[in-house]
Amino acid sequence: MKEEAVKLSPSAAARIGRMVVFGGGYTGQRLAAALVDSGVAVTVTHRQAPEPAKAGRETLASMVFDPVLGLVPDAGALGDVTHVLVTIPPDTEGRDPVLSQLGTLLAGLPLRWVGYLSTTGVYGDTGGAWVDETTTPAPGLGRSRARLACEQAWRACHLPLQVFRLPAIYGPNRTPFASLRDGTARLLYKSGQVFCRIHVDDIVGAVLHNLALPESRRPHTLIVADETPCPSSETLGFAAHLLDLPLPPAQRYEQIEARLSPMARSFWSENRRVSSRLLREGLGYRLRYPSYREGFRASLAEELGASPPF
Ligand SMILES: NC(=O)c1ccc[n+]([C@@H]2O[C@H](COP(=O)([O-])OP(=O)(O)OC[C@H]3O[C@@H](n4cnc5c(N)ncnc54)[C@H](OP(=O)(O)O)[C@@H]3O)[C@@H](O)[C@H]2O)c1
Numbered sequence: 501m502k503e504e505a506v507k508l509s510p511s512a513a514a515r516i517g518r519m520v521v522f523g524g525g526y527t528g529q530r531l532a533a534a535l536v537d538s539g540v541a542v543t544v545t546h547r548q549a550p551e552p553a554k555a556g557r558e559t560l561a562s563m564v565f566d567p568v569l570g571l572v573p574d575a576g577a578l579g580d581v582t583h584v585l586v587t588i589p590p591d592t593e594g595r596d597p598v599l600s601q602l603g604t605l606l607a608g609l610p611l612r613w614v615g616y617l618s619t620t621g622v623y624g625d626t627g628g629a630w631v632d633e634t635t636t637p638a639p640g641l642g643r644s645r646a647r648l649a650c651e652q653a654w655r656a657c658h659l660p661l662q663v664f665r666l667p668a669i670y671g672p673n674r675t676p677f678a679s680l681r682d683g684t685a686r687l688l689y690k691s692g693q694v695f696c697r698i699h700v701d702d703i704v705g706a707v708l709h710n711l712a713l714p715e716s717r718r719p720h721t722l723i724v725a726d727e728t729p730c731p732s733s734e735t736l737g738f739a740a741h742l743l744d745l746p747l748p749p750a751q752r753y754e755q756i757e758a759r760l761s762p763m764a765r766s767f768w769s770e771n772r773r774v775s776s777r778l779l780r781e782g783l784g785y786r787l788r789y790p791s792y793r794e795g796f797r798a799s800l801a802e803e804l805g806a807s808p809p810f
Contacts, residue, residue: 508538512712517582527586594646671700672802690753699789713740728791
């Protein structure tokens with residue numbers, strides 16, 4: 501059965517004056533498109549002005565935000581903003597670019613909601629044990645320590661902030677399908693290792709669900725993850741099954757660790773299970789894709805031709 505488009509109810513949409521999504525990347529673009537579909541006025545930022553001809557982008561209002569080049573919107577461009585979503589990761593110095601450049605300006609606006617997309621990397625390595633919002637962060641990687649510092653810097657602004665902590669984001673065109681087709685996929689196995697993930701439309705759905713809640717019910721920190729932490733060999737196996745392609749030979753992680761990029765090694769250096777129970781049971785959000793199985797099927801269908809939402 502085809503899922504209905506992710507949308508905000510008309511009454512919740514009417515409560516938003518104008519939203520700016522800082523970072524019109526994979527998640528930002530999809531979230532902005534869902535809000536526009538719901539009738540909300542949204543502007544997304546990019547470091548470069550998008551080419552007008554690019555498919556779909558012409559439907560989303562955009563502005564340039566590139567602190568490195570000194571291209572930052574002024575008070576006139578942000579004066580009527582009531583809601584802000586930040587999807588930009590920490591910069592090379594480990595600081596939040598939006599806060600560094602626009603913190604004072606934003607703190608002076610009558611903002612009704614600020615959403616910040618963070619990462620479950622802030623919990624560090626738990627040896628595979630579950631974490632939830634009550635778990636004290638213990639980031640082990642430099643980029644996760646920077647992320648926690650950015651969360652804390654946002655909190656210190658005393659804005660109506662919600663931090664959404666996310667595991668690996670997947671969805672259409674962010675799946676293992678391309679690497680299976682071009683032969684670059686690796687089937688790695690490390691004893692006891694699992695990864696957590698979330699379909700991009702469940703991030704959109706969870707954010708919209710929170711926007712529709714009364715302010716008093718919105719948690720200040722929320723994990724948005726599916727219900728199925730599992731080894732990457734399992735997800736790759738299912739992707740190969742969907743494509744009817746053979747799997748590459750299985751390799752023990754330890755045998756090829758030295759040949760992996762530092763970034764890939766950092767992902768394999770941590771093992772944890774993140775719980776979205778608060779989102780599902782506390783706030784009543786129904787995951788569209790409780791596991792990679794439904795999520796991969798839907799992503800493949802969209803990649804193969806169902807028209808994308810933006
Ligand atoms: N990908 C994952 O698996 C994952 C997992 C957990 C958490 N997260 C976090 O969740 C958020 C959304 O992820 P995503 O995968 O949707 O991100 P994405 O596709 O990489 O998009 C990031 C956006 O931020 C903009 N940006 C990046 N650095 C910037 C800077 N220094 N100054 C101004 N703009 C900048 C990019 O601008 P351009 O449009 O100009 O490129 C892009 O629009 C990010 O904070 C990410 O770190 C991601």
